[in-house]
Amino acid sequence: MKELIYYLPIALIVVSNVFYNICTKSTPQTANPFLSLFITYLVAAFITLILFLFTGLEHNVMNSLKELNWTSLVLGICVVTLEFGYITAYRFGWNISVASVVANITLGILLIPVGILFYKEILTPNHLVGIGLCFTGLFFINR
Missing domain, CATH: 4.10.860 (DNA Excision Repair, Uvrb; Chain A)
Structure with a gap:
């Protein structure tokens, strides 16, 4: 059982990445990539807010914000550039x-x-x- 739990996050990453790449490759060529990413992050923000409220009830928002550091800001930048990189790669013809x-x-x-x-x-x-x-x-x- 312990080994199964160890591999579950990797399975989640792999399954999510399959759908991630299918969605990124399927983003219409004519769609503005930044508007597409904006909608993507609105959905992601809504889902993460719901998950935070569901799982973070023992913490209030202010205390949780105090626990964060620079990594959340840099990760936000990295996620946008990563997503834009994939959209651009597929638009440039990568399989x-x-x-x-x-x-x-x-x-x-x-x-x-x-x-x-x-x-x-x-x-x-x-x-x-x-x-x-x-x-x-x-x-x-x-x-």
Whole structure:
């Protein structure tokens, strides 16, 4: 049971990412991407407000706001640029089956030094083999 709970967040990420990429790829070419994102974030804001009210009843809003730091602001910027990047990539002709793979492998490779330097993560020989395979995959997928 503990192992199942461990993988549930990853399953949520994967399922959400499938629908995320389908929706992003299906955003009409003629739609203004920023208006599309604005509507997206209105829906997201409504859902997160409902979830906050449902799960955060033991805290009041002011105390919860005091617990936040700079990360919420920067994450907001990152989410907008991430979404705009995907919309633009698909509009420029990237295939849905390739864009996310290239972006996520590149992301994983770029986060390796971040994990090592800032979070004291250790690379094992298996990790190094996997990283090598990622580089090989990027080479072949972009040919």
